[in-house]
Amino acid sequence: MGRMMNTQPIRTAFIGLGSQGAPMAERMLAAGFPLTVWARRPEALAPFVAQGALAAASLPELAAWADHVGICVVDDPGVAAICEQLLPAMRPGSLLAIHSTILPESCERLARRCEAAGIAFVDAPVSGGGGAAAAGSLTVMCGGTEDAFAQAKPVFEAFAGLLVHLGAAGAGQRAKIVNNSLMAANMGLAHAALAAAEALGIDRKAAAELIKGSSGRSFGFEVYARLLRPEAFEHGAALLRKDVALLRASLGVNGPGHVLDEAAADFLDAAVHRA
16 A cells, blocks of 8 residues: 555656656556546546546646646646646645656746645656666656655655655756766767777777777667667657756856767757758
8 A cells, every 4th residue: 555644545646648657657556556647638548547546537636636746748838737737726735746857947936836835846857767667766856845855755666766855946857957968968979989980990889899898888878879870769869959958058058068068969960850
């Protein structure tokens, strides 16, 4: 049975049942937390209802029921649109968790709105992808008050392998965009390194195997080395481009993130087709 809140199981809800959000929600349900889900496409709810979740007809209905609401949609506009309907219906004492990767400043504004309404807030972007979510081994990077983190922790433990409280609201987002920008930069450097190896007459596959077992290796390199061509990473690169842009927006064009931005640029341009 899910962890208790005032002697009752924590009633959880989840919005954003994509490749990462869906297994997170499934882990919450498997851990025994009562779960309500909502999606723009009702057919997306069927697998969760089959596992025992409730399907909400609207966001306000979901919000009024839940003690803990998780959101895992793609971007700032998506989070904002959902929260406009969600927050007015959430009860004082409940908690809002943002698992999307968005601007830290957006989370700070949401935290202030939640505080005024007596709602706890945690920004909790995740790293690891759908596979780690399904295995319960996601890294969860949290920003919020100590009390809000403690309130969210029992639910987060359903899908987290590493759970870190990094500071006030927005801190989780800042950590996530630094992490993902470093990932993009490492893939950009891998792109350049293998191009250099080929230019020097070294077989690309042999060079990749060598580097994976040597001091130049990184997780980003290993991911890049598996690609037959940069375009094969188009979907992931589009998300990394978004996160690099969030870091640029937070630090400025010539801020410390500029080095990561430059290292990532050529690879991201090659991977993401522009109209």
